[in-house]
Amino acid sequence: MNEKNIVGELAADFVKDGMVVGLGTGSTVYFTLMKLGALVEAGLSIQGIPTSVQTAELAKKLQIPLASMDEVKKIDIAIDGADEFDSNLNLIKGGGGALVREKIVAKAAEKFIVVADPSKMVKTLGAFPLPVEVVPFGAVQTENYIRELQGKTKLRQTNGMPFQTDNGNFIIDCSFPSIIKPQELESILNNIPGVVDNGLFVGMADMVITIDPGHKPVLLEREKQ
Ligand SMILES: O=C[C@H](O)[C@H](O)[C@H](O)COP(=O)(O)O
Numbered sequence: 639m640n641e642k643n644i645v646g647e648l649a650a651d652f653v654k655d656g657m658v659v660g661l662g663t664g665s666t667v668y669f670t671l672m673k674l675g676a677l678v679e680a681g682l683s684i685q686g687i688p689t690s691v692q693t694a695e696l697a698k699k700l701q702i703p704l705a706s707m708d709e710v711k712k713i714d715i716a717i718d719g720a721d722e723f724d725s726n727l728n729l730i731k732g733g734g735g736a737l738v739r740e741k742i743v744a745k746a747a748e749k750f751i752v753v754a755d756p757s758k759m760v761k762t763l764g765a766f767p768l769p770v771e772v773v774p775f776g777a778v779q780t781e782n783y784i785r786e787l788q789g790k791t792k793l794r795q796t797n798g799m800p801f802q803t804d805n806g807n808f809i810i811d812c813s814f815p816s817i818i819k820p821q822e823l824e825s826i827l828n829n830i831p832g833v834v835d836n837g838l839f840v841g842m843a844d845m846v847i848t849i850d851p852g853h854k855p856v857l858l859e860r861e862k863q
Pocket residue numbers: 662663664665666667718719720721731732733734735736737740
């Protein structure tokens with residue numbers, strides 16, 4: 639089993655019968671979904687809230703019952719991947735472009751568990767370009783404002799066209815040299831007109847499931863404030 643497979647499957651152990659489960663997006667949480675699909679087939683009863691069209695499609699194939707955010711009173715647990723995590727369990731997410739829905743679901747969840755192989759662990763966030771979702775209207779101007787914050791920016795493209803999120807927006811990938819104050823940067827970016835949200839998830843993760851070099855599970859828990 640590869641590292642993503644191991645950590646992805648481990649997270650499924652936290653899902654109990656009757657729970658409403660936020661279903662993240664990406665190649666690590668894919669393995670959580672596969673495991674949940676098998677558990678549902680064996681009789682586990684859950685409702686999933688998908689964070690992307692891609693995840694909704696996979697969950698449907700696996701026959702995991704789905705609901706929308708607005709149909710549920712609360713989310714018991716959300717499980718998702720990350721592009722980077724630091725020792726405070728702050729994250730960069732959005733490599734797959736799903737950050738807005740992911741943040742909405744993570745915020746609404748009583749427990750937010752991140753599944754991440756050890757390559758995602760960093761001392762300081764920022765080696766991975768920070769994804770910022772912007773509305774298409776005025777995107778060039780919005781990108782200029784972001785650049786003024788001393789970050790290098792790049793409009794994400796697929797096949798020569800701007801990449802479009804499930805919300806119909808664009809992603810600007812921003813390289814900041816190192817993000818010493820993630821909370822501050824998160825709110826500065828979100829104050830720029832045209833920015834929908836950014837991939838900094840600060841103080842949101844309750845647990846990161848990763849593994850050590852010997853492939854032993856490591857469960858990192860956030861200290862209660
Ligand atoms: O938009 C995508 C998400 O934030 C993913 O959870 C993140 O990019 C990690 O993905 P992966 O597990 O494929 O590295």
